[in-house]
Amino acid sequence: MQVIAGAINTVYNWARSNSLWPLTFATSCCGIEMMSVSSANYDIARFGSEVFRGSPRQADLLIVAGTITQKMAPALLKLYEQMAEPKYVIAMGACACSGGMFRENSYSVVRGVDKIIPVDVYLPMCPPTPESLLEAIINLQKKIRTQDIFDRDDEIKAHKSRLKFDIDQKDLLICIDDDKYFEIEVG
Amino acid sequence: MNYFNISYFPDYVYIPLYYLIGFIVVAVLMLFVVLFLVLLERKLLGFFTVRVGPNRVGFHGALQTVADAIKLLFKEDIIPLKADKLLFTLSPILVFAPIMTVWAYIPFNGFFAVQNSVVGSLIFLSLLSFPILGILFAGISSANKYSLLGSLRACAQTLCYELPIFISLLSVVILSGSLDLNDIVSAQSINNNCFGWFIIPSLLGFITFYISSVAMMNRVPFDFPEAESEFVGGYHTEYSGMKFAMFFLAEYASMFILCAFMATIFLGGFLSPFGKYISDFLPLSDLIKTPLIFIEQFFWLILKTMVLVVAVIWTRATLPRLRIDRSLEFFWKLILPLSILNIFIVCLIKLFMGAR
Ligand code: SF4
Numbered sequence: 001m002q003v004i005a006g007a008i009n010t011v012y013n014w015a016r017s018n019s020l021w022p023l024t025f026a027t028s029c030c031g032i033e034m035m036s037v038s039s040a041n042y043d044i045a046r047f048g049s050e051v052f053r054g055s056p057r058q059a060d061l062l063i064v065a066g067t068i069t070q071k072m073a074p075a076l077l078k079l080y081e082q083m084a085e086p087k088y089v090i091a092m093g094a095c096a097c098s099g100g101m102f103r104e105n106s107y108s109v110v111r112g113v114d115k116i117i118p119v120d121v122y123l124p125m126c127p128p129t130p131e132s133l134l135e136a137i138i139n140l141q142k143k144i145r146t147q148d149i150f151d152r153d154d155e156i157k158a159h160k161s162r163l164k165f166d167i168d169q170k171d172l173l174i175c176i177d178d179d180k181y182f183e184i185e186v187g
Numbered sequence: 188m189n190y191f192n193i194s195y196f197p198d199y200v201y202i203p204l205y206y207l208i209g210f211i212v213v214a215v216l217m218l219f220v221v222l223f224l225v226l227l228e229r230k231l232l233g234f235f236t237v238r239v240g241p242n243r244v245g246f247h248g249a250l251q252t253v254a255d256a257i258k259l260l261f262k263e264d265i266i267p268l269k270a271d272k273l274l275f276t277l278s279p280i281l282v283f284a285p286i287m288t289v290w291a292y293i294p295f296n297g298f299f300a301v302q303n304s305v306v307g308s309l310i311f312l313s314l315l316s317f318p319i320l321g322i323l324f325a326g327i328s329s330a331n332k333y334s335l336l337g338s339l340r341a342c343a344q345t346l347c348y349e350l351p352i353f354i355s356l357l358s359v360v361i362l363s364g365s366l367d368l369n370d371i372v373s374a375q376s377i378n379n380n381c382f383g384w385f386i387i388p389s390l391l392g393f394i395t396f397y398i399s400s401v402a403m404m405n406r407v408p409f410d411f412p413e414a415e416s417e418f419v420g421g422y423h424t425e426y427s428g429m430k431f432a433m434f435f436l437a438e439y440a441s442m443f444i445l446c447a448f449m450a451t452i453f454l455g456g457f458l459s460p461f462g463k464y465i466s467d468f469l470p471l472s473d474l475i476k477t478p479l480i481f482i483e484q485f486f487w488l489i490l491k492t493m494v495l496v497v498a499v500i501w502t503r504a505t506l507p508r509l510r511i512d513r514s515l516e517f518f519w520k521l522i523l524p525l526s527i528l529n530i531f532i533v534c535l536i537k538l539f540m541g542a543r
Binding site for chain 2: 011012014015016018019024039040043045046047048050051053054055057058060084085086
């Protein structure tokens, strides 16, 4: 039994780590760097990730490239929920990691996307260079290769326990900062 | 089919067995062809845009598409809450099945096509107009406005490319006097070299057929049904995992098989361009030579098909997507009249050159 599970794991991890199809999702300046990653100088296609999908149903990788405002947060959560398992998130740029230069005095920016969705790889810098995005993808691939196909449920549960709101509710209230609430419907 | 009739099986064993074997051959061939074509496309797109393309998985990225296929197999299958479950599940099959069926009609060499038919070319093109039903159902059933708009566009476009494609086929039928694909190929072997191919009298027909078949494959510059910059993913927006993979598979399979059809009716199919086959010059007995010639015929057909496939990919890398109204105008006002004009030219050639 364990041998079979091990074999499945090897094949499955090899396949999904080598074909991470990103979602076309960019909210601000970091998006420009993400676009240049698929150009001739950097060529994300080498890792099999040049297939940018428009529809979240077919994407595996959500690269959060840019500032997430509180208006955008519900949309981000919705996109993440619409993606099919297995799904991964790279928080690209200081804004997505922690709020970046908007962290101190902004009235509208989410301080890090990990308040909303689980993040696999954090990529700070403002903006990250294309090479560092490639490195983030390589790191994500390394991480995937050590994962177990049967552990995914536990990971999701662990993430849910970290959140400050109940993600399974139909009409749910997101608590992003301590004093601000937003309503969102996930259907 | 006659070739195999020497077997000692009774008919009720033999006929199902024959079609089972035919099915397995087609299915396996198709899977490999699609895996290869996707890789070829990604590599060529890399080449055209001065990149390297996938090169990490396997030898120079040779296993990239295998990884993609396995990942899509394992991916979660989502059916939207408001979707019509039956139609939603059925439509990828409706798209995929006709495209797989038509593989049986191409004569891959002088003696083997899974199914010979006196109206082979007609059946081929008619079956290829079926997938539009699947696309329409996919759009209606997935309860998503982008899907619906994409599939409606696909229908609008179907009307405008089906006519030129059939009229261009008509020119070939006039030249050869038959709808049977085997007869069409043998009618092109009259001159015993590449000057007998129908692309020469019916060059205009070849061009209109090529353009319309690019539209039939739903590829750039005519990929409105799945235009990513306009409607997320078009008719397959809501599809994930294996169902999406079937749409993907169908697109590439139809690309290959339409190119093979084009090679068959315009470029002499499995005929060698020099009239004689290379194996003819080898000092061998007929017993060995005959199978060698069959393999060589297969090789010529695949070679011609691959040239056309690369042309299609090249078109994709070069041209931007047209606007929908411009494209409809292009088909109705330019391609359709051109293909009708081609019929006249071909008729005149047939009249004055006599029996070619
Ligand atoms: S991290 Fe810097 S470059 Fe990236 S979105 Fe924020 S401000 Fe822009």
